[in-house]
Amino acid sequence: MTRNRCAFRGSRSIFAVLLFLLLPALPALAHPDIAITLRVLFDMRRGVLTGLGESWTFDAAYSRVLLDQFDRDRDGQFSAEEVTALRDKLIADLSHKHFFTELTMDGKWATRLQPVDFAAESHDSVVTVTFAFDLAGPLDLRGRSLDLEIKDKDYVAAFKLADTAALQLRSDGGHCRTSRRSAPDHAYFVGLVIPDHISLTCDP
Amino acid sequence: MAEQRPRLAHPQPGNSKQQTSRLARFGLGLAVAAVFTGVVVVALSAGWTWFAQGTLDHWLLSTTFTIERLLPLVGAGFLLGQLPARFRLPVLLILGFGLVSALITRDTLMLLLAPLPGAATHFFLVGPIACLIVGLLLVLPAQMRFWPAMILMPSFGSALGLAIYFSDPSLHDRFYLPLALPVALWLILIAALVTGLVTAAWTRIGVRVYGSWLVAIGMLYGGAYMASKQTQLVPPPFVEPPPASGDYPGFQPLLKSLDRHGPQRPVLGTDHSGIGDLPPGEERGT
Numbered sequence: 001m002t003r004n005r006c007a008f009r010g011s012r013s014i015f016a017v018l019l020f021l022l023l024p025a026l027p028a029l030a031h032p033d034i035a036i037t038l039r040v041l042f043d044m045r046r047g048v049l050t051g052l053g054e055s056w057t058f059d060a061a062y063s064r065v066l067l068d069q070f071d072r073d074r075d076g077q078f079s080a081e082e083v084t085a086l087r088d089k090l091i092a093d094l095s096h097k098h099f100f101t102e103l104t105m106d107g108k109w110a111t112r113l114q115p116v117d118f119a120a121e122s123h124d125s126v127v128t129v130t131f132a133f134d135l136a137g138p139l140d141l142r143g144r145s146l147d148l149e150i151k152d153k154d155y156v157a158a159f160k161l162a163d164t165a166a167l168q169l170r171s172d173g174g175h176c177r178t179s180r181r182s183a184p185d186h187a188y189f190v191g192l193v194i195p196d197h198i199s200l201t202c203d204p
Numbered sequence: 205m206a207e208q209r210p211r212l213a214h215p216q217p218g219n220s221k222q223q224t225s226r227l228a229r230f231g232l233g234l235a236v237a238a239v240f241t242g243v244v245v246v247a248l249s250a251g252w253t254w255f256a257q258g259t260l261d262h263w264l265l266s267t268t269f270t271i272e273r274l275l276p277l278v279g280a281g282f283l284l285g286q287l288p289a290r291f292r293l294p295v296l297l298i299l300g301f302g303l304v305s306a307l308i309t310r311d312t313l314m315l316l317l318a319p320l321p322g323a324a325t326h327f328f329l330v331g332p333i334a335c336l337i338v339g340l341l342l343v344l345p346a347q348m349r350f351w352p353a354m355i356l357m358p359s360f361g362s363a364l365g366l367a368i369y370f371s372d373p374s375l376h377d378r379f380y381l382p383l384a385l386p387v388a389l390w391l392i393l394i395a396a397l398v399t400g401l402v403t404a405a406w407t408r409i410g411v412r413v414y415g416s417w418l419v420a421i422g423m424l425y426g427g428a429y430m431a432s433k434q435t436q437l438v439p440p441p442f443v444e445p446p447p448a449s450g451d452y453p454g455f456q457p458l459l460k461s462l463d464r465h466g467p468q469r470p471v472l473g474t475d476h477s478g479i480g481d482l483p484p485g486e487e488r489g490t
Contacts, residue, residue, distance in 0.1 A: 031327065034375055035439040041455045043462045051462040055454040059440040062375070068257050091472055093378050115472045117461030123446040132458040157375060158439035165453045170462075190311075190318040192437055 034157040035059035038150060039165060040198065044172040047142040047202050052113065054101065054150070055130040057162070063127040071122070078120045087118040090129065097152070099131065100159065104147045105139070112136035141176065143204030149197055155189040161196055169200075176202040235397045242390035249383060264380050267371035268387050272331050277388055279338035279418050280360065281395020282411045283353060291350045292396070295357055299392075302361020303368075303385070310366060325437055326429040327370045334363040335422030342415025346408055364388060 041053030058066065070086045071078060078086065094100070095115075103110040117132035139146060150159050161167070167178040183197035246265065253263040260266065267273065280299065284292050306313055317328040337360040341353050368388055372380045399407065450456045 031325075031370065031437060032439045033373070035442045037442045037445055039445060039454045041452055041462075053452075053455045053458055053462065055445060057443055057445040059443055061440055063443075065262050068259060068262060087472065090375075093374075093376050096378075097376055116464075117458045118472060119457040121446075126443050126446070128445055128454070130454060130458055132455075132461045152376075154369075154376075155437065156372060158437075158442075160442050162445050164444070165448075168452050168455065170452060170459075189437070190314050190324060192324050 032152070032155045032158040034062045036157050036159050037162050038159050039162050039168065040148065040150075041168045041170060042172070042176070042178070042200055043170050044141075044176060044202075045138075046173065047140065047175055049139040049141055049146065049200070050135060051116075052101075052103075052133040052135065053130065053168075054099070054133070055128060057126060057128040060126060063122070063125055066127045067122060067125065070120075076125065077122055083118070083120045086120050086129065091115050091118070099133070100150050100152045100157070101133075102147075102149045102151070103135075103139075104149075105144065110139055110146060141200065141202040143202065145199055145201040147197060147199055149183070149186060149195045151188060151193070151195040153188050155193055158193070159196070161198075167198060172202070176200060232401075235393065238390065239394055239397065242387065242394070245383075245390075246387060262373065264374060264377060264383055265387060267373050268368070268384050268391075270371075273367065273371070273388075274391065275418060275421065276331075276334040276338045276360070276364070277391045278395045279335075279342055279414065280357075280364075281392045281397075282399050282414065283338060283341050283349060284392065284396035285399025286346045286408065286411060287350060287353070291353075295350070295353045296392075298354055299357045299361040299364075300389070302358035303365040304361075305358070306362035306365030307369060307381075310369060313362060313366060321430040322432045322435070323429075325434045326432065328366060329426055329429055330363040330367040330370070332422040332426030332429065334360055334367060335418045336426065337363065339415045339418030339420075339422055342411055343419060344415075345412075 035058070037057040039053075039055040041055075042049060043051035043053065066086065067076070070082050070089075072082060073079065099113060099115070101113055103113070112135070113133040114136060115131055116134045119130045121128055152159070161180065167180065169176055169178060177200075179199045179201070181197050181199075182194050184194050186197060187194050249265060250260060250263055253260055284295060287295060314324075314328055317323050317330075320329055323329050337356050341349055341356060344352060368384050369381070372384075374380055399411070445454055448454050448456070452459065
């Protein structure tokens with residue numbers, strides 16, 4: 001009887017230890033893990049969209065991860081080699097995700113994005129990476145509208161447009177304008193996340 | 205000729221025993237080789253991370269080796285190890301089927317699980333579900349586990365698949381799934397191997413006790429998650445980009461590249477296969 005009681009107590013103690021060990025695992029459940037603040041540049045040529053720029057500023061925690069992984073000399077800045085390593089890694093990992101970028105016209109995918117340049121910098125331990133994308137097929141937007149959504153459908157990363165200079169137009173000759181709105185009809189991740197829907201409209 | 209017939213129809217017990225023992229030794233050898241290979245792969249992965257970063261904080265397998273993940277994996281291993289040898293492969297295969305199908309149909313599974321309270325904010329409760337399923341199977345007497353396992357293991361595999369998918373600690377690192385999936389299966393096999401080798405009577409009781417803990421842990425954590433008041437997915441705090449000067453803040457270093465055209469603007473990346481391709485089934489707008 002005493003032996004049984006001891007065994008029961010021992011069992012309860014081990015159970016308590018297991019529960020205690022589970023506690024540290026809880027913060028790992030946080031989702032999404034990464035917050036990215038966005039700036040977008042539409043590069044135009046006489047009403048034709050030829051390129052796209054995207055600047056991603058990572059949250060403090062993920063910036064720390066990137067610095068740990070790529071700032072090999074630990075000087076808080078990215079050297080040219082470190083930028084190349086970060087560039088290759090991001091392009092290799094994110095190309096099959098289309099860099100989370102959906103360019104659509106009339107509800108259909110508009111064109112392919114191809115990365116042509118990349119920059120990375122760290123300010124006060126906050127990492128910002130900037131992509132320049134070429135459009136495989138330039139889009140004539142005269143009298144038309146282009147839609148853009150940047151979203152990670154697995155919601156590992158959450159995107160938000162920057163408070164200042166979030167949407168920029170280059171060489172548009174004053175004929176195009178951007179607008180943004182919440183798009184509940186495009187909600188993703190079982191309808192829980194509502195993306196920002198960006199439109200670029202040009203005069204005929 | 206007539207003397208040989210009975211020999212073929214009824215092999216001598218000694219030969220049969222020899223064959224069985226040879227087969228068992230072969231199986232054991234394979235299992236030991238698998239364990240050793242797994243140890244090497246995990247050690248190499250950890251060593252590489254340590255060498256490159258000086259820390260294991262961002263190791264791709266860091267979420268695989270959390271206690272929440274290990275408990276049901278080890279439980280599944282115990283289950284396999286205590287099944288009669290002929291039942292192990294079917295159960296392992298059906299577990300693998302559940303795991304792979306969860307990765308393919310994860311959106312549908314997420315939609316099915318989403319109505320559960322607290323599901324979306326707690327990885328669709330896949331951790332507690334995995335603990336409950338394995339725990340319930342282990343609580344059963346060993347001889348009664350096979351058919352319930354055949355019914356429940358696809359669900360366990362699915363829960364495991366989703367848990368692995370969601371706990372990617374990186375920004376979609378392409379090596380994460382190819383590493384995390386085999387390592388999870390490897391952990392199950394190690395536990396199965398140990399349980400298959402240590403067949404003392406107390407292990408049967410011990411494994412049932414472990415199963416009851418898993419049920420309790422699954423219910424406690426599942427209940428806590430479902431009662432949680434957190435219903436919104438909250439990202440980490442967003443950080444504003446650094447103040448930048450110039451006409452196009454943040455894009456100055458890349459303007460030259462955008463000014464180039466055609467072959468003067470080479471595409472980056474070593475492997476261009478698939479870069480920028482439209483998603484399958486998508487049609488280009490006109």
